[in-house]
Amino acid sequence: MIVMRLVTVAFATFVALPLLWLVYAAFIPAEALVRANLATFGFSLENFAALGGTGLWRAMAVSFSATGLAVAGQLAFGLGAAYAIRNGLRLLALVMLLLALPSELLLVPLYRQLQTMALIDTLGALVVPFLASPLVVFLLLQGLRRVPWEVIEAARLDGAGEITIVRRVVAPILRPELTASAVLAFAAHWNLVLYPRIMTSEALWTVQAFLTELLRARAFEWGLLGAAALVASLPLIVLYLFFEKRIIEVFESGFRS
């Protein structure tokens, strides 16, 4: 047991280190580079001022619009699909298959598909293929098992349409799952790296595509890199700090069955 605890502590430290460093590196003073030593500790805000000319803000705007639209679609369409499956539609096998199929692998045929649909190098390339997610359907379906079916039947007897039922009855009960799915979906889309690099040109690069390019082009401007990394991660850090408990609960209960 002691060995197991030690392993846990060691690994937790290993995980925490880059996260803490991600926050600190943004404030590295310029002397660090002059003295060629990253262990020059200090505090400086100049790195953030330098971000202005790099195109980071533009990339942030692209990421926010594309990710926002994709997440909205995934929740709305995911809710519909999960509700239909709960009503007996046989779609679960397909969802599970897609869950095991990373989009990284299908880049070649996806490229062709977007090309035929004239979506290459448009905002649509970053949004339309991501309007539905198997993980979101899966998580919402787990939550739907909790919904007492009499409530749905009663609403139907009152003459409510299916869309009204989903919006007024199901969605409020599934709020924990919807929140957790929204954060997970946001993170998954925000973190796409290769996909936006391939499907769009520089004007439509997302934050991740931008960061990888910055790391290549300005590898020795440590403070600038640190600040860009922190700004690009901030939305996710904030979301995670707020909703961490809910995300972990929903995620775990999804895998308990």
Added chain:
Amino acid sequence: MIRGVRTRAYLLALPATLVFAVFSLVPLLSVLRFATWRWSGTTDPVPVGAANLTRLLSDGALWASLGTTAMFAAMALPTFLTLSLVIALAIEGTRYERAIKALLFAPGLITVGGSAIAWYLLYNPDFGLIPELTGLVLPWTSQPWAALIYVVLFTLWQQTGYGVLVTSAALRGIPREVKEAARVDGATEGEVRRRIVLPMLGPTMLFLTIIGTVFSLQSYTAVYLLTRGGPFGSTRVLGYYLYETAFERYQLGYGAAITLFVLVITLLVAYLQARVLARRGASEATT
């Protein structure tokens, strides 16, 4: 009337199904057709029959990258499973359970590009903080063996939280009475863990093994971010070779053939693993 309601409920799955069909299923199936093309991505494709498929067999770089992938999986997968199990057991029911889980799950969500920069500034052999402060250097920019270890470490850093969560969920699914009964019968804590808890975690470990294998065979964002396949191709895993061929050398037709190759290998390996592990589980249960 009931039937009408059901049909209307089914209709709500239409948008999601359409997206899945157009952007996952159709691409998945059309890989077969694209694999028979010579195609640069911008010009019109030229059908070349089975040329790409025969090229797979004689492509030394492809088989080398399969070897690299196997090495990557051989290092990453057992460590991932052991860590998931050990940490989930160590934190079960303690005060720190929630905090540790929250910490370990964070790297998987927090921007990959940002993480890559943090790692680069932390572990760079020439000027990274850790080499500066401790003198411990992992020469991942120049030494092939170190580069692969570096990618493995980054992957473990990102993914272990997921394994811990899944294992921990399974631990909580084990009924308390079963463990209590064994303790009443005089079993020690160690015996309870070895004889009851571990065997009951079998299906979960199988699940993580298969997910982990699929991930090892198909993922390559970490390689792209950290090493771009180098030095000397030492971290060119299968997925990265596919990316390079299709989108840096603009051979998308051959890229489709490699996609097919990766899919077949994944299915084969996952199937074999499921069979071997399920059989081993069954024989253990009977002894």
